[in-house]
Amino acid sequence: MSCFIELLRHHEHDFLHQYESQLNHPIRQAIKALLRCRTSEQHKMSWGCAHCHHQVQHPLSCGHRHCPQCQHQTTTQWLQRQEQKLLPCHYFMVTFTLPFELRVLARYQPKILYQTMFKVVSKVLKGFAARQFKAEIGFTMVLHTHNRRRDLHPHIHVIMPCGYYDAHNNQWHKGRQQYLFNEFALAKVWRAQMLEAINRHTRINLPAKYPKKWVVDCRKVGFGDKAYQYLSRYLYRGVLSDNDIVHYDENTVTFKYQESKTKQTVTRTLPVLKFLWLILQHVLPKGLQRVRDCGYLRGNASKLRQRIQILLINTKNWKKPKKKDKPKAIRICPCCQHPMHCEGVINFFSRPS
Ligand SMILES: [Zn+2]
Ligand SMILES: [Zn+2]
Ligand SMILES: [Zn+2]
Known part of the structure; x- marks a missing residue:
């Protein structure tokens, strides 16, 4: 689970209260999507193994462009x-x-x-x-x-x-x-x-x-x-990638970044709610x-x-890029290690509003 989403989940109530006047519709929508991403509130994708008939279901990711998991x-x-x-x-x-x-x-x-x-x-x-x-x-x-x-x-x-x-x-x-x-x-x-x-x-x-x-x-x-x-x-x-968050606790978050002038890696520490706003703005x-x-x-x-x-075909050391097929999602069966196949989305109508 992404630590940004964990922080958001943990401090959601206080954050919504403190920044209420600054949260526009897209930010509210993003918060909703991120908090639902890969949780039981999402639809599930079902996978089956043709070899040993093992079945698993995984909650779908939200696909939101601001989601660190997607x-x-x-x-x-x-x-x-x-x-x-x-x-x-x-x-x-x-x-x-x-x-x-x-x-x-x-x-x-x-x-x-x-x-x-x-x-x-x-x-x-x-x-x-x-x-x-x-x-x-x-x-x-x-x-x-x-x-x-x-x-x-x-x-x-x-x-x-x-x-x-x-x-x-x-x-x-x-x-x-x-x-x-x-x-x-x-x-x-x-x-x-x-x-x-x-x-x-x-x-x-x-x-x-x-x-x-x-x-x-x-x-x-x-x-x-x-x-x-x-x-x-x-x-x-x-x-901000989750990897750049170097420390967080109940009160503060510290993340690292490279300073543009010196090229040195430095850190910035903020109170949690301020940090959430810094990213969500x-x-x-x-x-x-x-x-x-x-x-x-x-x-x-x-x-x-x-x-x-x-x-440009005759340019030295260059080959015209070939069209690649979209890679298929692959999941390996935990029981027999054979590739599993995707059986589709389930719980479609039981999504909470
Ligand atoms: Zn199997
Ligand atoms: Zn997501
Ligand atoms: Zn830039």
């Missing part, structure tokens, strides 16, 4: 989908950060703010690419709402293969390995377009003061699959996609990607 599976599935899109080229990561003064918008209008951020990031990058390369680019955007200390700190990471597709001539152009875009120029446009988008929106307002300089970080992350897999794992994981609004693929990496561009992968 996170691993969604990460694996996402990574497998992304592997199909790999290209033999250098990758860059571009990070667009929102200044401190605007973070308050994430507290009260998260959906509008995050959607605006996605739109603007995509527009900025496509604009730069159109001016510099006059060809199509592809990129994956991932929204993070926290910094390493897990405070509210919304930013969007973009993973981008360094190469451009010219559809007119069916040609692939290898980008420069050391340089993608000028990050100061990106930051200027990011700021201007975000301010304009917020100003235009009727339901969010700019704070009275905000800085003149915003930050965009652009860095090279390496070549091909290794860089991409490392990055995807880092980007796609949940807010990052529950995203319902229906908001946290990861988006654009350009030649978008979901419905598989034909275009194949065309690009064929153009």
Whole structure:
């Protein structure tokens, strides 16, 4: 059982009482799902062994995207989908950060703010690419709402293969390995377009003061699959893994994190209820996609990607990724060690409301 869920279960009553005014609907839904995950309140999956006729039933997991018990599976599935899109080229990561003064918008209008951020990031990058390369680019955007200390700190990471597709001539152009875009120029446009988008929106307002300089970080992350897999794992994981919780008792929780400047592992200790809020404040609004693929990496561009992968087929030490079947869930019989088969979900109508 996840220790985060244990803590939540143990302190649920006090937490709901203390943070009542700050808990929006998605956070309440997440709490419900997490507390039900793999418990007798869930439907059960029945497994049978054809060899010795042994049968077992296991409660289903909740599948909620913020559940520490279900996170691993969604990460694996996402990574497998992304592997199909790999290209033999250098990758860059571009990070667009929102200044401190605007973070308050994430507290009260998260959906509008995050959607605006996605739109603007995509527009900025496509604009730069159109001016510099006059060809199509592809990129994956991932929204993070926290910094390493897990405070509210919304930013969007973009993973981008360094190469451009010219559809007119069916040609692939290898980008420069050391340089993608000028990050100061990106930051200027990011700021201007975000301010304009917020100003235009009727339901969010700019704070009275905000800085003149915003930050965009652009860095090279390496070549091909290794860089991409490392990055995807880092980007796609949940807010806090159970492994990072180093100590907890009745009153406090201590978790570890790596400080970005010094790269040292340090710890942060908080009272339990504050800790629960620190993590749960990052529950995203319902229906908001946290990861988006654009350009030649978008979901419905598989034909275009194949065309690009064929153009790159002769790249040294590279093989076009093969389509993998979705791995089947496997369970081994505890009595005879033969594989068991899944017989389906039971107790479907006895679920408590
Ligand atoms: Zn068996
Ligand atoms: Zn779960
Ligand atoms: Zn991040």
